[in-house]
Amino acid sequence: MGREVAGSCLDGVVMEMVSAYCGRFYAAKPELAAGRIEAIGFQVGHQLSERYTMDRPRFTDHLEAIKFICKDFWSELFKKQIDNLKTNHRGTFVLQDNCFPWLTHVSLDPSMESTDATESDPALLGDTAAQTTSMLLYFPCGIIRGALTNLGIPCAVSADMSNLPACSFVVRIKT
Amino acid sequence: MPPLTPPKSGDALFSSVERVNAELFTLTYGAIVRQLLTDLEEVEEVNKQLDQMGYNIGTRLVDEFLAKSNVSRCVDFKETADTIAKLGFKMFLGVTATVTNWDAEGTTCSFVLEDNPLVDFVELPDTCQGLQYCNVLSGVIRGALEMVSMKTEVTWVRDMLRGDDAYEMRVKLTKQVPEEYPYKDDD
Numbered sequence: 001m002g003r004e005v006a007g008s009c010l011d012g013v014v015m016e017m018v019s020a021y022c023g024r025f026y027a028a029k030p031e032l033a034a035g036r037i038e039a040i041g042f043q044v045g046h047q048l049s050e051r052y053t054m055d056r057p058r059f060t061d062h063l064e065a066i067k068f069i070c071k072d073f074w075s076e077l078f079k080k081q082i083d084n085l086k087t088n089h090r091g092t093f094v095l096q097d098n099c100f101p102w103l104t105h106v107s108l109d110p111s112m113e114s115t116d117a118t119e120s121d122p123a124l125l126g127d128t129a130a131q132t133t134s135m136l137l138y139f140p141c142g143i144i145r146g147a148l149t150n151l152g153i154p155c156a157v158s159a160d161m162s163n164l165p166a167c168s169f170v171v172r173i174k175t
Numbered sequence: 176m177p178p179l180t181p182p183k184s185g186d187a188l189f190s191s192v193e194r195v196n197a198e199l200f201t202l203t204y205g206a207i208v209r210q211l212l213t214d215l216e217e218v219e220e221v222n223k224q225l226d227q228m229g230y231n232i233g234t235r236l237v238d239e240f241l242a243k244s245n246v247s248r249c250v251d252f253k254e255t256a257d258t259i260a261k262l263g264f265k266m267f268l269g270v271t272a273t274v275t276n277w278d279a280e281g282t283t284c285s286f287v288l289e290d291n292p293l294v295d296f297v298e299l300p301d302t303c304q305g306l307q308y309c310n311v312l313s314g315v316i317r318g319a320l321e322m323v324s325m326k327t328e329v330t331w332v333r334d335m336l337r338g339d340d341a342y343e344m345r346v347k348l349t350k351q352v353p354e355e356y357p358y359k360d361d362d
Contacts, residue, residue, distance in 0.1 A: 003197035005292055006267040008239055010200045012232035017207045043206040077199050
């Protein structure tokens with residue numbers, strides 16, 4: 001195991017990033033905020049995947065690359081593997097984490113939300129916790145897309161959190 | 176009454192918290208800074224946002240620190256600074272800072288970091304001249320101290336990303352409200 005820092009440092013910067021983009025910068029334009037959060041994730045995933053595959057032979061097919069994401073890559077990031085992988089064999093993969101760490105650890109501090117939201121539209125504050133969670137998930141989606149793109153697999157990634165704290169990432173490979 | 180358990184050592188604290196891959200943390204912070212530079216255009220505004228993020232993080236980390244460290248009331252700013260350097264930095268970043276360059280009044284000092292996980296793999300391009308890359312750290316210190324009733328101003332005086340031999344932030348205590356420090360009565 002390499003160098004480590006306290007989990008609260010990572011949780012802190014991720015939450016502040018989400019809160020800055022959704023609250024301070026693009027409060028009225030959630031789709032813009034989502035795009036930026038995804039882009040930040042993409043860059044992280046791209047760089048990490050580059051680092052973690054340096055000494056490996058190239059993957060010969062999509063499934064092999066996806067399995068790498070589910071096992072080695074996920075273990076490096078979260079100290080656990082993806083719990084369940086499904087595919088329709090036509091380019092769609094569903095990666096399920098039964099207890100995604102960022103959904104169980106990242107608690108939403110209401111005071112933080114209210115201070116950041118002072119200038120935003122009150123209508124947007126309705127379901128803040130659920131909204132912030134769905135915004136947060138653009139980050140790991142970006143990480144997965146960045147990692148796969150670095151492996152030569154262009155794709156779209158979305159998250160399904162209908163089963164909290166389980167979370168499924170749906171990868172659709174572009175052909 | 177706070178429990179009379181002795182404070183934990185920095186190493187014991189760091190091993191007691193949940194830890195994550197530092198690469199993920201460092202690259203995430205780097206990607207945030209890069210995106211902010213793209214979106215905000217003005218470097219000064221990026222510095223401000225990084226400081227604000229740090230401040231917000233600091234106001235929350237201080238609770239976790241007080242809950243886990245068994246540290247009780249520090250007698251003065253000097254002891255507070257030592258506690259942050261030896262226990263605070265260690266608990267969260269796994270490194271210790273040195274406290275130095277005290278002024279005569281005992282209200283201004285420096286934290287010096289020779290090893291800073293925030294900047295692993297970072298190189299600043301020439302276009303980022305005015306960027307205070309580590310502003311999140313100074314923001315954390317400011318936010319955390321404000322929660323224990325110490326108003327501070329924190330500025331960077333040395334930065335290895337700009338060719339200095341270490342990271343040094345200057346912390347100036349500007350106002351202290353002693354009666355609220357460090358515990359509020361929960362009743």
